[in-house]
């Protein structure tokens with residue numbers, strides 16, 4: 001028996017600079033539907049999630065096309081110039097919607113449409129009761145190289161203990177608000193890093209490395225393959 005609720009927050013206010021495409025990448029159609037639609041479904045598909053707040057860009061003209069029709073568990077708000085400003089805006093909107101400081105929030109990138117449902121479930125099971133929270137991540141699998149200014153190998157750092165951070169990331173809402181209030185929006189690239197600054201030690205939950213972030217055009221090949229085959233576990 002828990003005395004908190006679980007909410008979802010989807011950061012979808014980016015401009016996709018590295019994608020260098022016409023429209024925002026979260027609205028690119030992959031395997032028959034917009035990237036953002038897949039990501040919303042991933043969180044709405046979790047039975048324990050009370051509501052999902054989608055943080056969109058102020059200039060977003062496409063959001064209505066992905067809003068799950070008639071689903072009162074989904075709402076939206078406007079984000080900011082940096083990812084963390086968008087997450088802060090989303091947390092404020094969740095508060096407005098009725099979320100409490102003790103509630104938990106799953107923060108997810110719109111740009112990670114192929115997260116596996118089993119991984120989200122394990123994240124919730126292992127982390128929801130932990131005040132330091134945690135995140136899906138994958139151990140670094142390749143040999144690492146540090147480059148010098150001429151892009152020649154300067155050194156081969158050990159990969160021991162190194163993980164790649166993914167999303168969702170799950171934290172107590174009030175602690176995450178405090179953590180983000182203490183850092184400049186461009187000083188951290190994920191919520192876990194802000195929590196670390198508070199002294200927290202977020203738990204790393206091993207997730208499938210296929211949960212890639214749609215960042216460059218070629219990422220669409222893997223995502224289309226995975227989403228077409230219901231690799232995420234949705235509807236399988």
Ligand SMILES: Nc1ccn([C@@H]2O[C@H](COP(=O)(O)OP(=O)(O)OP(=O)(O)O)[C@@H](O)[C@H]2O)c(=O)n1
Nearest residue numbers: 011012013014015016017018081082086110111
């Ligand atoms: N001001 C911002 C910037 C990013 N994001 C979201 O954060 C997620 C991860 O960011 P990233 O992949 O870096 O997206 P973009 O910032 O859009 O891409 P780029 O860095 O290439 O511009 C994305 O779902 C993106 O929409 C956001 O909500 N608000």
Ligand SMILES: C[C@](O)(CO)[C@H](O)COP(=O)(O)O
Nearest residue numbers: 109165166167189190191213
């Ligand atoms: C949150 C994140 O997806 C974890 O890998 C990432 O930090 C997003 O920001 P980035 O600008 O793509 O590094």
